[in-house]
Amino acid sequence: MTTGADLRAIRKRKPLVHQITNYVVMNETANATLALGALPVMAHALQEVEEMASAASALVLNIGTLSDDWVEAMLLAGRAANRAGAPLVLDPVGAGATRYRTETSRRLLRDLDVAVVRGNSAEIATLAGRAAEIRGVEAVGAAGGPELARDAARALGCVAAVTGPVDHVSDGEQTISVSNGHELLGTVTGTGCMSTAITGCFLAVRPDDPLEAAVEALVAFGVAGEEAAKKAKGPGSFHVALYDALYGLDPDKLDKQAKIQ
Amino acid sequence: MTTGADLRAIRKRKPLVHQITNYVVMNETANATLALGALPVMAHALQEVEEMASAASALVLNIGTLSDDWVEAMLLAGRAANRAGAPLVLDPVGAGATRYRTETSRRLLRDLDVAVVRGNSAEIATLAGRAAEIRGVEAVGAAGGPELARDAARALGCVAAVTGPVDHVSDGEQTISVSNGHELLGTVTGTGCMSTAITGCFLAVRPDDPLEAAVEALVAFGVAGEEAAKKAKGPGSFHVALYDALYGLDPDKLDKQAKIQ
Amino acid sequence: MTTGADLRAIRKRKPLVHQITNYVVMNETANATLALGALPVMAHALQEVEEMASAASALVLNIGTLSDDWVEAMLLAGRAANRAGAPLVLDPVGAGATRYRTETSRRLLRDLDVAVVRGNSAEIATLAGRAAEIRGVEAVGAAGGPELARDAARALGCVAAVTGPVDHVSDGEQTISVSNGHELLGTVTGTGCMSTAITGCFLAVRPDDPLEAAVEALVAFGVAGEEAAKKAKGPGSFHVALYDALYGLDPDKLDKQAKIQ
Numbered sequence: 001m002t003t004g005a006d007l008r009a010i011r012k013r014k015p016l017v018h019q020i021t022n023y024v025v026m027n028e029t030a031n032a033t034l035a036l037g038a039l040p041v042m043a044h045a046l047q048e049v050e051e052m053a054s055a056a057s058a059l060v061l062n063i064g065t066l067s068d069d070w071v072e073a074m075l076l077a078g079r080a081a082n083r084a085g086a087p088l089v090l091d092p093v094g095a096g097a098t099r100y101r102t103e104t105s106r107r108l109l110r111d112l113d114v115a116v117v118r119g120n121s122a123e124i125a126t127l128a129g130r131a132a133e134i135r136g137v138e139a140v141g142a143a144g145g146p147e148l149a150r151d152a153a154r155a156l157g158c159v160a161a162v163t164g165p166v167d168h169v170s171d172g173e174q175t176i177s178v179s180n181g182h183e184l185l186g187t188v189t190g191t192g193c194m195s196t197a198i199t200g201c202f203l204a205v206r207p208d209d210p211l212e213a214a215v216e217a218l219v220a221f222g223v224a225g226e227e228a229a230k231k232a233k234g235p236g237s238f239h240v241a242l243y244d245a246l247y248g249l250d251p252d253k254l255d256k257q258a259k260i261q
Numbered sequence: 262m263t264t265g266a267d268l269r270a271i272r273k274r275k276p277l278v279h280q281i282t283n284y285v286v287m288n289e290t291a292n293a294t295l296a297l298g299a300l301p302v303m304a305h306a307l308q309e310v311e312e313m314a315s316a317a318s319a320l321v322l323n324i325g326t327l328s329d330d331w332v333e334a335m336l337l338a339g340r341a342a343n344r345a346g347a348p349l350v351l352d353p354v355g356a357g358a359t360r361y362r363t364e365t366s367r368r369l370l371r372d373l374d375v376a377v378v379r380g381n382s383a384e385i386a387t388l389a390g391r392a393a394e395i396r397g398v399e400a401v402g403a404a405g406g407p408e409l410a411r412d413a414a415r416a417l418g419c420v421a422a423v424t425g426p427v428d429h430v431s432d433g434e435q436t437i438s439v440s441n442g443h444e445l446l447g448t449v450t451g452t453g454c455m456s457t458a459i460t461g462c463f464l465a466v467r468p469d470d471p472l473e474a475a476v477e478a479l480v481a482f483g484v485a486g487e488e489a490a491k492k493a494k495g496p497g498s499f500h501v502a503l504y505d506a507l508y509g510l511d512p513d514k515l516d517k518q519a520k521i522q
Numbered sequence: 523m524t525t526g527a528d529l530r531a532i533r534k535r536k537p538l539v540h541q542i543t544n545y546v547v548m549n550e551t552a553n554a555t556l557a558l559g560a561l562p563v564m565a566h567a568l569q570e571v572e573e574m575a576s577a578a579s580a581l582v583l584n585i586g587t588l589s590d591d592w593v594e595a596m597l598l599a600g601r602a603a604n605r606a607g608a609p610l611v612l613d614p615v616g617a618g619a620t621r622y623r624t625e626t627s628r629r630l631l632r633d634l635d636v637a638v639v640r641g642n643s644a645e646i647a648t649l650a651g652r653a654a655e656i657r658g659v660e661a662v663g664a665a666g667g668p669e670l671a672r673d674a675a676r677a678l679g680c681v682a683a684v685t686g687p688v689d690h691v692s693d694g695e696q697t698i699s700v701s702n703g704h705e706l707l708g709t710v711t712g713t714g715c716m717s718t719a720i721t722g723c724f725l726a727v728r729p730d731d732p733l734e735a736a737v738e739a740l741v742a743f744g745v746a747g748e749e750a751a752k753k754a755k756g757p758g759s760f761h762v763a764l765y766d767a768l769y770g771l772d773p774d775k776l777d778k779q780a781k782i783q
Contacts, residue, residue: 014657016657016658018658022303023284023287023303023545024287024288024291024303025288026545026546026587027288027546027547027549027550027711027712028288030546030711030712031710031711031757031758031761034709034710034711034757035709035756035757035758039657039658039660040658040711041616041619041658041659042544042545042546042586042587043587043616043620044587044589045587045588045589045590045622046589047590047620047621047622048620048621048622048623051620051621051622052619052620052658055619055657055658056658064303065287065303065304065305065306066306067305067306067307067330068306068308069589094302094304097302097313097316098304098308098309098312098313099308099309099312100306100308100309100312101309135275135277135300135316136277136279136300136301136302136313136316136317137302138300187295187296187508188292188295189288189291189292189295189301190288190291233505233509234296234504234505234506234507234508234509235292235295235296235504235505235508236292236296236500236501236502236503236504236505236508237501237502237505239292239501239504239758240501240758240759240761240762241758241759242758243756243757243758243761244755244756244757244758244759245756246756247709247756247757247758248755248756283564284545284548284564285548285549285552285564286549288549289549325564326548326564326565326566326567327567328566328567328568328591329567329569355563355565358563358573358574358577359565359569359570359573359574360569360570360573361567361569361570361573362570396536396538396561396577397538397540397561397562397563397574397577397578398563399561448556448557448769449553449556450549450552450553450556450562451549451552494766494770495557495765495766495767495768495769495770496553496556496557496765496766496769497553497557497761497762497763497764497765497766497769498762498763498766500553500762500765501762
């Protein structure tokens with residue numbers, strides 16, 4: 001693992017991470033990106049997404065509050081990022097909850113070269129063609145195990161990162177589990193979206209190894225969650241401490257703090 | 262009062278509360294919903310609002326940053342919720358400030374079966390056909406008394422919840438006043454919108470008694486505000502403590518903490 | 523300097539500050555406005571922006587997540603504010619990063635009577651016709667000195683406020699530097715946008731002296747940043763403390779706390 005070294009690279013290079021994401025978490029993912037050490041930019045206009053994506057080191061697409069114009073912008077930006085060689089991470093928020101979300105996720109995965117898809121077990125299971133139960137944007141019922149990540153990676157042709165109490169990340173061959181994190185992450189909206197944005201940050205400095213980048217992102221975000229929980233009295237103070245913890249992540253300790261298997 | 266029992270029901274059942282709300286407070290109302298114990302989902306695309314609203318236990322409509330597509334989505338979602346029997350709460354943010362807001366609020370009230378309308382005294386007075394003074398989205402001048410809530414409930418044919426230093430909730434027959442809360446609530450944007458979202462949560466477990474649900478929501482939110490104020494040094498720390506307090510609400514104490522009349 | 527007196531006027535009169543701003547920071551600029559003591563309102567629908575702008579004491583235009591409908595709304599609102607005599611502050615977020623942002627900023631400056639343009643050195647340099655380097659929405663490379671503010675003010679025909687480690691504000695004749703602030707401001711997204719909103723608040727009570735209003739806003743915001751930093755452990759706790767500090771600004775001390783030259 002080179003999580004510490006890659007965090008150092010993020011802080012040194014300050015890569016631009018272009019995000020087309022949902023209204024609910026825009027501020028949150030921008031702040032998480034900034035706290036980690038990268039530079040976020042939000043831009044969704046059809047007139048500028050190609051230009052912005054071409055200048056970025058990674059692209060984050062998140063369908064949490066999608067509509068047709070935004071999907072069109074995601075496709076334009078995604079193709080521009082693909083042409084420029086910038087890696088792309090997709091967050092299929094609510095796939096399985098409505099047909100529109102499921103079909104949009106499938107379209108983005110089909111039309112774009114996606115490096116990593118990051119979602120909860122219900123979202124990823126839906127995209128992998130399995131039965132899944134989702135309530136709004138929350139997975140309910142049994143969590144997906146490592147085989148869900150592996151099967152999804154094979155079915156979708158990209159790295160699949162399935163997050164939950166334990167995260168499972170797979171490229172279809174190798175599957176790695178990350179046990180970092182804290183249950184308070186489930187009490188704040190957009191923490192999943194933040195982990196996707198953080199994945200974009202690590203992809204920006206690790207474009208050639210999306211499996212490693214995705215694992216490192218979940219380690220870093222999970223460790224920050226553990227640190228934040230120590231100071232939290234509930235979801236509000238946890239949310240605040242999470243940004244402090246991302247900012248305070250110690251590259252020298254990170255690889256030792258990682259709980260991976 | 263059964264506020265404690267209904268809070269327990271929310272936390273146990275985790276009802277899905279579909280919210281079509283304004284850009285300013287989306288994150289805030291989602292987090293308030295989650296901190297209380299319910300599951301929020303934001304979705305506004307014409308292609309999916311009916312499907313999402315049909316799956317939800319309550320629908321929250323908030324016109325704080327309206328535009329035509331969003332109003333159309335509110336109507337579609339509202340009709341779907343009505344058909345599915347899911348209760349609906351409307352927040353007519355800024356009614357009275359512009360004709361567009363006033364007319365949109367009236368249209369939603371006319372075309373949909375609204376269980377509760379929750380607003381400040383100027384917004385509710387406008388909709389009840391009274392003179393009112395509003396500056397942007399803030400009521401200025403005299404606060405509405407219990408008779409405003411009663412008259413509005415009669416005029417609009419639904420429960421009216423008029424919030425302010427003291428809240429008044431009426432179904433046109435019975436009028437209940439809630440004195441919980443704290444003046445710091447007025448220093449953070451979107452606390453009114455949060456109280457509407459919380460109303461949606463209580464409606465989800467009390468669909469047959471919107472008067473009771475609206476009162477319980479204002480009690481719970483007001484008690485959380487009181488608890489948060491104990492730890493606050495200003496609007497920022499109050500805002501954070503508010504989520505902690507919603508999360509920490511004690512069902513065993515809530516009915517004793519209620520200041521209702 | 524009359525920063526203290528003008529802050530007192532804001533708190534007493536509670537001017538309405540209409541903001542058409544980006545999705546990322548809407549909640550943040552609304553809360554900063556409210557914490558300072560003014561009343562924010564967000565409205566972007568073509569049907570209502572003229573009515574809302576006409577009722578406001580100042581208008582804030584921010585292109586951080588622009589699209590065509592929003593630009594059209596900004597033009598409508600801007601013309602209404604101009605007709606009503608309400609001062610207008612423009613935040614050209616990301617000018618220089620994409621042609622769309624650069625051209626939109628130029629169009630707003632050309633078609634509207636702008637009192638103050640507030641941006642980072644790369645954004646302002648772009649608009650002044652100089653070479654500039656911007657990464658997303660962050661200026662990289664050399665900061666602009668006082669001559670950038672002066673030249674931009676002359677070129678654009680309005681007060682230019684160039685913020686950075688030291689802020690420079692100029693009307694083309696007189697140039698004032700403000701050294702208040704703290705480096706943690708750079709770790710939270712939207713602090714530039716907040717300073718623009720605060721500029722709108724001071725313009726609301728100082729419509730005839732935009733140079734003075736812009737300087738006072740940067741002093742007030744900078745002092746709040748200094749106070750917040752004392753309690754911060756990172757970007758999250760700093761962000762929270764910033765609202766507390768804006769709320770707690772002491773008009774009696776503010777002019778002594780100012781670091782201007």
